[in-house]
Amino acid sequence: MDNVEKNMLIGAFATSAVDMGLEANYVYNKSLGKEMDGQFPYIGIHDAIPPVDDWIADAGVPALFYIVGKAMKKDGLIQMAKGGAIYGVSQLAGITLYRVARLASPAPAARYVVVNRRI
Amino acid sequence: MFNPLKMNPVEKRILLGGLSNSLIYWANHFAMDTIPEYPQELKNRVEPHMPQNADIITSLAPPATLYVVKKISKSTDRKEKVGDMAFGATLYGVPNFLHDVVVQTAYQEGIAGRPTARLPPTMAMTKYAVNNIPIPRTVSVASMGKYRVTS
Numbered sequence: 001m002d003n004v005e006k007n008m009l010i011g012a013f014a015t016s017a018v019d020m021g022l023e024a025n026y027v028y029n030k031s032l033g034k035e036m037d038g039q040f041p042y043i044g045i046h047d048a049i050p051p052v053d054d055w056i057a058d059a060g061v062p063a064l065f066y067i068v069g070k071a072m073k074k075d076g077l078i079q080m081a082k083g084g085a086i087y088g089v090s091q092l093a094g095i096t097l098y099r100v101a102r103l104a105s106p107a108p109a110a111r112y113v114v115v116n117r118r119i
Numbered sequence: 120m121f122n123p124l125k126m127n128p129v130e131k132r133i134l135l136g137g138l139s140n141s142l143i144y145w146a147n148h149f150a151m152d153t154i155p156e157y158p159q160e161l162k163n164r165v166e167p168h169m170p171q172n173a174d175i176i177t178s179l180a181p182p183a184t185l186y187v188v189k190k191i192s193k194s195t196d197r198k199e200k201v202g203d204m205a206f207g208a209t210l211y212g213v214p215n216f217l218h219d220v221v222v223q224t225a226y227q228e229g230i231a232g233r234p235t236a237r238l239p240p241t242m243a244m245t246k247y248a249v250n251n252i253p254i255p256r257t258v259s260v261a262s263m264g265k266y267r268v269t270s
Contacts, residue, residue, distance in 0.1 A: 008133075008210060016214030023218070024225035031229025082130065083210055086137040090211045094141035101149050 007076050008083030011065060015084035019057035019091070026053070048103055050095045058088030129203050136185065136207020144177040144215065168227050170219035178216040182208035 001009070022041065029036050036042050041053040050058075062084035069077030126134070151157050151173060161173035169175070185205030192198045 005206060008206075012210040012214050013217075016218050020218040020221045023222050027222050028225040028229040031226050032233055086134055086207060086210045087214055089134070090137040090141035091215070093138060094145035097142070098145040098149055102152070105153060 003076075004079050007079035008086070011062065011080030011083030011085075012087040014065075014080065015057060015061040015087045018061050019054070022053040022057055048096065048100050050092055050099070054092060054095060058091045062088050132200055132203035133207035133210065136182075136204035136209075137211040138207075139204070140178075140181045140208040140211045141215075143181055144174070144212075147173050147177045164223075168220065168224045170216070170223050174219050175216065178212045178219065182206075182212045 026036050026042055037044070041051075041056055043052045045051065062081045065077050065081035065084055069075070069081055151162060151171070161176075162171055164171055165175075170178075182205050185201055185208055189198055189201040189205055192201055
């Protein structure tokens, strides 16, 4: 791997680390029985759009890398921002598509069974 | 050509690799959640702290497959293009796999740390357990016929 690829990989892992930290905190507290929904940053925007914590991790971290990289004129940080953006954009796009698909099929399991039986 | 972010062809291919891996991962999630006949083997976990088998496969198989395709490609141009897409898929797949492992571990730790529920006692306990046995107020003796001795 060259230096550009290394920096991009570091950026992707950094973005993922913030994402996993926020989500692990949510899941840990939920499994303990604590109510987390509605508390910052676990705030839903719309059923088809990822919640705020996903935007903070997947869009905020690469944006932060980019702004700091531009301000300090460090190419390495901009490359990290690109790596983080590839992870973040892919994650946000995937979650959004998944949520839209779930919304479009309100009773997917039942519908699938009906289709499968060719009624 | 529409290119608002001024991305060069290599960056576009890397992004395409990441997006396609994410699409495969989330399409599988959708199938897992909606199709009743989804194979149970793919829903199982190798170990409780690990993600479901299908999540592991859909995170790590696309970059691995693309790297194999890169290796067996004879054309240099194709090797380069597939290599860029494989790197993009790695940028999404490997961190996403670690993300799933950490989140599942956090879930298991939370379950283990959950306080045990206290059930309400089914009957009032007294110092002497025998007190809970209801004392018959009526003694009936079969041989006495219709007459009963009451306490």
